Amino acid sequence: MHDIIRLVWFDLKHELRPPIWIIMEWITFTIQLGIYGALISQLVTGISNYQQFYAIGFIVMMTFGVGSHTGRHFVEHAHEGRLPYLLSLPISRSKLFLSIALQGGIELALMISVPLAITLALIGNFTFISVIGAIATLFILGFGVAGLMLGLSFIAFKSTDIYTAITVGLSSIIIRFSTVLYPLMFLPPSYAPIALLSPLTYGADLVRLLLGFDPNILLDPIYAVAVLTALAVSTLGLGMLLLQRLVEGVKSA
Amino acid sequence: MYAVETQNLIKRYGKTHALKGLDFTVNPKEIMVLLGPNGSGKTTLLLILATILKPTSGTAKVMGLDVAKQPTKIRQILGISFQEARGFWRHKPAEILHFHAAICGVPKSERDAKIEEIMKGLELWDARNKLFMHLSGGQTKRLEVSKLLIQRPRFAIFDEPSSQVDLRGKRKIWGEIHKLRDEGSTILVATNEVREAEYLADRVTVLDQGKSVVCDTVRNLKDKIAGGDVVELLLEPGPNNTEELREELNKIEGTVNLVASGENQYRAHVSIAEAWVPKMTSLCYERKARLLSVRVTEPSLDDVFLHFTGKALETTTNA
Secondary structure (H helix, E strand, O other): OHHHHHHHHHHHOOOOOOOHHHHHHHHHHHHHHHHHHHHHHHHOOOOOOHHHHHHHHHHHHHHHHHHHHHHHHHHHHHHOOHHHHHHHOOOOHHHHHHHHHHHHHHHHHHHHHHHHHHHHHHHOOOOHHHHHHHHHHHHHHHHHHHHHHHHHHHHHOOOHHHHHHHHHHHHHHHHHOOOOOOOHHHOOOOOHHHHOOOHHHHHHHHHHHHOOOOHHHOOOHHHHHHHHHHHHHHHHHHHHHHHHHOOOHHHHO | OOOEEEEEEEEEEOOEEEEEEEEEEEOOOOEEEEEOOOOOOHHHHHHHHOOOOOOOEEEEEEOOEEOOOOHHHHHHHEEEEOOOOOOOOOOOHHHHHHHHHHHOOOOHHHHHHHHHHHHHHOOOHHHOOOOHHHOOHHHHHHHHHHHHHHHOOOEEEEEOOOOOOOHHHHHHHHHHHHHHHHOOOEEEEEEOOHHHHHHHOOEEEEEEOOEEEEEEOHHHHHHOOOOOEEEEEEEOOOOOOOHHHHHHHHHOOOEEEEEEEEOOEEEEEEOOHHHHHHHHHHHHHHOOOOEEEEEEEOOOHHHHHHHHHOOOOOOOOOO
């Protein structure tokens, strides 16, 4: 465990000195929620508390962003030549993979701590269990997205251009065709089935349910838990398998 | 048991064959130098042994451990200094070395002293708090080598350990590598620098196009070149310095060619100068021909490479 913590801290400490990018994310969230969220909630009539709905959607998008960043970070390791060094260290591939995932988890925790606190203050009505459940959901979603992006990062070893095109395209589709910004029941019939393919749909709806939103406009939570868990386990498992079997530092450097 | 052993080792990158059935061994506690131009498969071999690359087929063992089956165990006894320093751009040399020492299991109580000693030894101490991205090429190379000198692994791999380093720095690095070997480490060095190979090697393996062409000590490799040693003789002018003497010199065992290179001067291409010169002096003594000077020039490893591969090592496009 010491090795994993060392690896995480060695890389992470430079991102936190100074933690400008995290503070900028917090400021972005605050402005987006305070100005755009407040204004748009006056225009949306179908949902009584759209600003709160939007706040959770924004946090889910941030979670997706951190997950994606973890995958991209891995690609950067390869392209900047750090990967061969990391692969040569006296630690197992599993530990190396766990350190990448853990770093993503810590970045996620730092990134969403303030936005989540603001959102909880805005909602007001929640329990300790529901908050823990919401945080756990965000982490499982984050790990799932990170696993997905790590899996895709292996494309970058063949072609960075294809990887960039796929991840950018996939990101816009995954976010737009989901329930992050609007409930499933409001989506046109042509969009709704596609939204069910987006992992963000399950993450956003489960967090909203846990924080007291109307269950009638949300997905079945059991279904959401099952999909998110399956996503996290399968993509992280696939990522670890690929790292153990396929990664070859020099080809990627 | 060999410290390193590969059998029919093959590595392909798509249609490119980097290693073509390489059989290769390194004895424990020796410095083996891999000599070859770029594209000869040196770095590929090092990275397979360091368990960073996977062989396409064949076997490779380090201290009896199979690189494909026991990679984590191998990494615990091995250290590698890469050809290019791998950048943690915003890190400082001191913290990079602290991290490396910690993760490689150097006891905490020894870390500070070891890091200071090695950094001072390689003239990096003044740059210890600079950002990696601000280091010169030579400094990044010294930093890369420092990692292994602090780690002191049982099996150390150096890929072009002194490239981009000035002569003074080169000598310090080479001295440290010798010291590491003397402490019991097995060392594998890849280089295309003849001087580095000559200075470091206990044995040299010449690699060309993914195959081992020849492997031996530097001395034996040079001796294997027929006519590789050049002996230049200057005789005192006199009646005994005749055409007959020249013919007799030409008949000495090991003479490949002997020509007159001036008045009373001869240039002989011989296989092993150490064996040829005593015979030559005896002959001159018997024939009462007085020798004024004898100059022996031995072939360089570049000549060795040329002899065994038909190519000049140092004029090849090396990268």
